[in-house]
Amino acid sequence: MMTLAAEIDKNGTSPEKLLAPVLSSFWDEPESWTLDTYHRHDGYEGLRKALAMSPDDLIAYVKDSGLRGRGGAGFPTGMKWQFIPQGDGKPHYLVVNADESEPGTCKDIPLLFANPHSLIEGIVIACYAIRSSHAFIYLRGEVVPVLRRLHEAVREAYEAGYLGTNVLGSGLDLELTVHAGAGAYICGEETALLDSLEGRRGQPRLRPPFPAVAGLYACPTVVNNVESIASVPAILNKGKDWFKSMGSEKSPGFTLYSLSGHVTSPGQYEAPLGITLRQLLDMSGGIRAGHRLKFWTPGGSSTPMFTEEHLDVPLDYEGVGAAGSMLGTKALQCFDETTCVVRAVTRWTEFYAHESCGKCTPCREGTYWLVQLLRDIEAGKGQMADLDKLNDIADNINGKSFCALGDGAASPIFSSLKYFREEYEQHITGRGCPFDPARSTLWADEKDDKNAHRGVNA
Incomplete structure (x- = not known):
């Protein structure tokens, strides 16, 4: 097709x-x-x-x-x-x-x-x-x-x-x-x-x-x-x-794609399954002016992240799966080069740790320890051995929890270490985050100048 x-x-x-x-x-x-x-x-x-x-x-x-x-x-x-x-x-x-x-x-x-x-x-x-x-x-x-x-x-x-x-x-x-x-x-x-x-x-x-x-x-x-x-x-x-005239053979029909983050015109884009992020960005005015795409999620924060090299992956179940992620809810969160990957993954992991119901040990304990390690790394207090420890803890959660919340918490860990391990190492060797959070416009901490964070909400 x-x-x-x-x-x-x-x-x-x-x-x-x-x-x-x-x-x-x-x-x-x-x-x-x-x-x-x-x-x-x-x-x-x-x-x-x-x-x-x-x-x-x-x-x-x-x-x-x-x-x-x-x-x-x-x-x-x-x-x-x-x-x-x-x-x-x-x-x-x-x-x-x-x-x-x-x-x-x-x-x-x-x-x-x-x-x-x-x-x-x-x-x-x-x-x-x-x-x-x-x-x-x-x-x-x-x-x-x-x-x-x-x-x-x-x-x-x-x-x-x-x-x-x-x-x-x-x-x-x-x-x-x-x-x-x-x-x-x-x-x-x-x-x-x-x-x-x-x-x-x-x-x-x-x-x-x-x-x-x-x-x-x-x-x-x-x-x-x-x-x-x-x-x-x-x-x-x-x-x-x-209905079958749209989409691909195994993923037919239309669907809603949620485009958010550092894009010129975020919103809902209803298109046949199999459209690419590059095409959706063409429709939405692209990444915000003066910046370039760094990483993105094809299906929300619980799906392994993609990078600029995946812009032409067909956004259907088979295409995204073959590229190493999941289509999920088709929540396309786009982040430009001002965004710290460690900061993003830490915020997502904090969410999963907070929302864990506590019923099973891998998720309840694992998400807690992931947050501790990520916070230390982001603050420049981490050690190189912490990166392997992150991977090991995520592996002990993935596929071993009662439900998919554990898998969702592990996905950003695996994929970010795969594509951005150097950035994690830079936090450790440089004793802190090299990114200015005010330039990202995606997260605001109480200690930050809140006026600097007005803009796109992820």
């Missing part, structure tokens, strides 16, 4: 023409979040087509479309629905994970704020497919404006007959509950989220059993990301072949 870069060279297509606004196609319209606006853009037409199919045929249709989960792992959405056992006599639940809280990740919250009905329509379709009569949206509680807007959208959907008893005369009864979490990053992990929904402390569960067998209230449960479910209505309305 021809790459997007080759398509530009062949046809002279401008980079902007490669964008695929579907979820974001009317975000800039007045009151884009209302049901009236959603109706003007074929709202709930996908649901009508879905209800004309049998649940099993609907699952097969979504599976054939090739839609993969947009929450990070990229697991096929239709296959996840298919795992739900039928005829078991138990209630089935759909839980939408809207607990977006990883550093750099900012796609689901803007989507809910600007176009909440795309999610609600997707929820109704998914519940019909898995034969569920109760769905939950687990939203990050700090985003109160989004919570209010989502509540209003749910009210509109009930009033219009898209939720409640006998949805559109189909015989489907569906209740939708919006739950605001208390603000814990660990609750983004699906089993910790389920524990939190049940009123317990959010901690990952031992698996098996998996949520598809024993999830919420020990019943079969599908846990999907916001963008994954919100993408389903367009697939039903416009067809699976239309």
